[in-house]
Amino acid sequence: MKYKDYYQIMGVDRKASAEEIKKAYRRLARRFHPDVSKETDAEERFKDVAEAYETLKDPEKRAAYDQLGSYQPGQDFRPPPDWEKHFADTPFTFEDLDLADLFASFAGRNARASGAGSKVPRPGQDYEFNAKISLEQAYAGTELTLTLNASEPDERGFVHHRPKTVKARIPKGATEGQRLRLPGQGGKGSHGGADGNLYITISLLPHPLFRVNGHDLYIDLPLAPWEAVLGTTVEVPPLGGAVRLKAPPGTRAGQQLRIGDRGRPRPHAGAGSLYAIPQIVVPAAVSDREKALLQDWAEHSRFNPREHFQRR
């Protein structure tokens, strides 16, 4: 079994009072709780903190933990002889258990001893999975193969972690942060309890060309100055079939050219819009001939792009 230093995780002294431990927990929970935190490793950090607090807040569990002695975090260790009497009437192996599971069943034993029936139906655990998918996958729908760290209790109530693979069909039209439910794909229920559910939260990977807003798509449309002035027809790279877009004569940079129903499919019917945002781009270097043409244009034009500067 690998050692975890719960005191170090909580940032408290081994002799810390219950009050100090509670304070430390609250501070760390506000910082790392995945529902309120923006820290990148929030979920992992909070899991450790919650695990440490679960044991240290309970005087009995804390005493049992202290009896294990002190090791380096991650160091392999064996509990002292007879230590398992805290948990079970008969000796058992610690090999494939981890510390959190062990202390979780500690409470389970108390519950069993007090006669609060172990035969009560208990629903299976719900699992959460954050899936990053590409815009193309969201557009067309996709199949994902998810590998979960499933925790399944054995017949004695000890929890074992096993990888579990779930193949999920994601329907088309996923938006950022949208959630899906896979009924019955969570943990197994015990004693006739219903199986848990698997919940997937979708996040969209950035796309090199398209930006997403709900079901709408945005794409920058670079135009040469003459294309903007004279108008042009452009083939916009496809996400769901190529789109030919007409930029009218006199197209201005930053204006939105909308193509209805060519955004992303909506879950029920129809689709969002595709917006192309023209940008006027210029060549980094021009030939003498081009320069002469432009000078000619400048001389013959009465256009004043900064007319509004003088109106005040």
Added chain:
Amino acid sequence: MPSGLSEAFWLHEHYQFSLDELAELAGLTAVELRHWVDEGLVTPVDLAATPWRFSADRLFVLQRACRLRRDFELEPHGLALVLQLLERIEDLETEMRALRARLPGV
């Protein structure tokens, strides 16, 4: 242990749960959920129409409420306030993403 292909269902406003369904999925009792509706923590599609129906996306709010209640020991009033603020942050983030989508890329 590979299993067959499972169909995933959107939890969005086009799908609705009954009070019992929603409570079971969130791991609450029907009584607790009624209490939370009273506290304004979650609102049915139409408060006046009985039996209540709930938009499926409310499930996430309730699951989050359960986590916050467990991990921060919050009572319903404090919980409702936290949820309200979190939802406001999410609305602002959505708006920010929308504005960013309109900005020309680099």
